[in-house]
Each structure stands twice: as C-alpha cells, then as structure tokens.
Amino acid sequence: MNLPPYSRFPVLASATVLLRPVQPADAESLFEISFYDARPAQNPPEAAAMQARIAADYQLGTAIHWAIVRVATAEVVGTLGFYRGFAHSTGELGCVLKPAFRGLGLMRAAMQLAIDFGLHEMKLAQLVAVTTRPNEAAIRLLERLGFAETADLPGEAVAYVLRRVPESA
Numbered sequence: 001m002n003l004p005p006y007s008r009f010p011v012l013a014s015a016t017v018l019l020r021p022v023q024p025a026d027a028e029s030l031f032e033i034s035f036y037d038a039r040p041a042q043n044p045p046e047a048a049a050m051q052a053r054i055a056a057d058y059q060l061g062t063a064i065h066w067a068i069v070r071v072a073t074a075e076v077v078g079t080l081g082f083y084r085g086f087a088h089s090t091g092e093l094g095c096v097l098k099p100a101f102r103g104l105g106l107m108r109a110a111m112q113l114a115i116d117f118g119l120h121e122m123k124l125a126q127l128v129a130v131t132t133r134p135n136e137a138a139i140r141l142l143e144r145l146g147f148a149e150t151a152d153l154p155g156e157a158v159a160y161v162l163r164r165v166p167e168s169a
Contacts, residue, residue, distance in 0.1 A: 019066035
C-alpha cells in the first residue's frame, strides 16, 4: 500500500474541481462545515484547530484531507478525505460541501477523484462511507459512484462500501 504522508501532498484535479491541501487561511470559509470526530466547530478559531488536528493526522499517516476548490471561481466549497486510518486496506471516505454549492455536481467530481486515488494510488481494497438515512442526496451520490449499502448503524446512520475490482491475472 502507498499511504500518507507523501513526499509531496497529492493535488488532484478535474475540469470542475481541484483537491488541494487545506490551508490555514481556509479555516474561516470552512467554519460552517468543519467537523472533527463528528463534532462541529463552534467558531473560526475552533475550525482552525480542527484543521490543524486533521493535518497532524496526515503526518501520522492516519488520514488525508483535501479542500475542494471550484475551478470556475477558485472558491473553497468543501472538504473531503480518508479518515480513521487504513487498517485492513480500508479507507473511510468522508465529505462535506457548503450548502450554497450543493446540486452542482462538484461533490461527485471531487469524490470520483478521491475514489480513484484511494483505489489506484493508495491501493486500498475497499472504501467505506457513512451517512444517515435522511440524507437522501448523499445516498443517491454514493450509489451512483458504485457504493453498496452494507450495514445499519446506531441511530439513523448507514454504511456503504465500494470494493476495488481485482485486476486480471
């Protein structure tokens, strides 16, 4: 497996989104969507502290976290990454998008970049994503990207998995 930290942080791009490291200057614009251990930031300084903890997790090799930048406007519109370590060749993919940018296809493009990176560069055997039943848009997106529902979790949470297709021998 090829896991973080990398000698150069991987920057990924498509025609619509750029995935790059989260910068300290991004904290204020990401405040409304900053989370760590499923707990939201209460203010911009706490969001900055959360981003610093995620950056430290990257240095420990247990996470990789990107800012999602909309190419057309150069705005930071969300974040995504692999979290909670890579035991058993598995990466948990988490993402969040600012409400104003939902429905534009940006998260789909960003997730496809991350999925390709996780499966082909990191050599993860499977990707896991967790959402809630009421988040129908996230469920539709996961299913369009090839994830399959695997488990009901406590509360309204539900787990989805995408497995790497074995290469032909």
